[in-house]
Every structure is written in structure tokens, then in C-alpha cells.
Amino acid sequence: AQKVTQAQTEISVVEKEDVTLDCVYETRDTTYYLFWYKQPPSGELVFLIRRNSFDEQNEISGRYSWNFQKSTSSFNFTITASQVVDSAVYFCALILYNQGGKLIFGQGTELSVKP
Amino acid sequence: ETGVTQSPTHLIKTRGQQVTLRCSSQSGHNTVSWYQQALGQGPQFIFQYYREEENGRGNFPPRFSGLQFPNYSSELNVNALELDDSALYLCASSLGARSPNNEQFFGPGTRLTVL
Numbered sequence: 324a325q326k327v328t329q330a331q332t333e334i335s336v337v338e339k340e341d342v343t344l345d346c347v348y349e350t351r352d353t354t355y356y357l358f359w360y361k362q363p364p365s366g367e368l369v370f371l372i373r374r375n376s377f378d379e380q381n382e383i384s385g386r387y388s389w390n391f392q393k394s395t396s397s398f399n400f401t402i403t404a405s406q407v408v409d410s411a412v413y414f415c416a417l418i419l420y421n422q423g424g425k426l427i428f429g430q431g432t433e434l435s436v437k438p
Numbered sequence: 439e440t441g442v443t444q445s446p447t448h449l450i451k452t453r454g455q456q457v458t459l460r461c462s463s464q465s466g467h468n469t470v471s472w473y474q475q476a477l478g479q480g481p482q483f484i485f486q487y488y489r490e491e492e493n494g495r496g497n498f499p500p501r502f503s504g505l506q507f508p509n510y511s512s513e514l515n516v517n518a519l520e521l522d523d524s525a526l527y528l529c530a531s532s533l534g535a536r537s538p539n540n541e542q543f544f545g546p547g548t549r550l551t552v553l
Contacts, residue, residue, distance in 0.1 A: 368544035428480030
């Protein structure tokens with residue numbers, strides 16, 4: 324069975340601190356995609372990044388960076404110099420290649436950035 | 439380009455009633471997926487519609503049903519409502535059903551409360 328685990332339920336940091344959100348996934352499939360979504364209080368899920376299982380290259384986008392390690396089945400997300408606007412619930416998700424529509428989400432990590 | 443829209447925004451029903459939620463997909467998208475997000479949890483996949491046919495279903499009972507129309511908009515129907523059906527219902531549209539590489543664009547959701 325496939326599963327995504329986000330062990331951190333809530334994280335609270337002070338503005339300008341760096342913060343890492345952990346994501347561990349389980350699947351026996353060799354071809355899959357991993358995602359991160361942001362859910363602000365408005366409720367709409369906002370796409371942040373997609374990674375396929377054959378591309379372990381880390382990625383940086385502005386203050387955001389992602390560390391994908393197949394050896395530990397982890398896809399962690401780091402926000403550098405956090406800002407109050409980063410406050411939201413962040414979800415890690417998995418799609419198997421042969422189940423194109425079914426996103427499997429973790430339980431989410433609620434990030435609170437205080438000024 | 440019009441994004442994904444959902445109606446209504448909020449809904450209150452009583453146990454045993456039936457409810458219909460609506461979703462308009464993003465322009466050019468032919469695939470709609472529905473997710474249920476209980477409070478404090480990650481979204482759970484209900485089903486997906488591609489070109490007016492169900493194209494995959496999660497672990498939800500038959501009283502959860504759906505439709506997709508020729509313009510690719512979609513409805514989610516829930517019969518015999520139970521208290522545990524209280525949740526945020528999210529609709530996501532994408533182009534193409536089978537490719538997990540296709541980004542799913544989410545609507546703002548419908549908050550359903552069952553009393």
C-alpha cells in the first residue's frame with residue numbers, strides 16, 4: 324500500500340528563521356511523482372513542486388528548496404528566511420504512474436510564522 | 439484563463455439528506471477529480487471523471503456518486519448524509535486522465551456541515 328507521512332503536525336517559527344518540513348513516503352512502485360502543495364486559510368491547494376522518481380536532483384526556487392532522497396524515501400521541503408505570508412498548511416503528496424488521477428496526501432504540517 | 443470554481447462555498451445539511459456539489463473545471467481541462475478533506479487531515483481521493491466517465495475511485499461508498507458534463511464541469515452527489523461526511527470537498531481539474539505528470543489545479547472547495 325502507498326502512504327505519505329508528515330510527522331510534524333505543527334511548526335512555529337519566528338520570521339527569518341529557516342524551517343524544514345519533513346515528508347516520508349511508502350510505495351513499491353518504481354515510477355511515481357511527488358508533490359508539495361500549500362493550503363492557506365482560504366482552503367485552495369496551491370501547487371508548489373512536482374518531482375518524478377527518476378530525478379533526485381535537488382531544486383531551489385527562490386526561498387524554497389526541496390531535497391529528494393530515494394534511499395530514505397524522503398522528500399523534504401525547506402523555507403529559507405521564512406515570512407509571515409508562509410503561514411499555511413503544507414501537504415506532501417504521491418501519485419503512482421499507473422494511477423494518474425489519484426493524489427495520495429500526507430496529513431499536512433501547519434506552519435506558523437510569527438513576526 | 440478561468441480557474442477552477444466550486445459552488446456553493448458553504449452548505450449545512452442534516453443527517454439523511456442528499457447534497458449536490460458543483461465544480462467548473464479550468465478552461466481546456468477535460469478531467470475532474472474530487473477529494474474529501476476532513477478537519478485536520480489531508481485530502482482523500484473520492485473519484486475522477488474523464489470525458490464524462492468515471493476513471494478511478496477511492497475508498498468511498500456508493501452513496502458518493504458523480505457526473506461530468508459535456509463542458510467538463512462536474513457534480514458530486516452524496517446521498518443519506520452522515521455526520522462524518524462533514525468536510526471540505528475539493529475539486530481539481532487537469533488535462534488528461536492517466537498522466538500523473540499533469541498538474542491538478544484545485545478549486546477553493548465547498549465546506550459541508552452535516553448536523
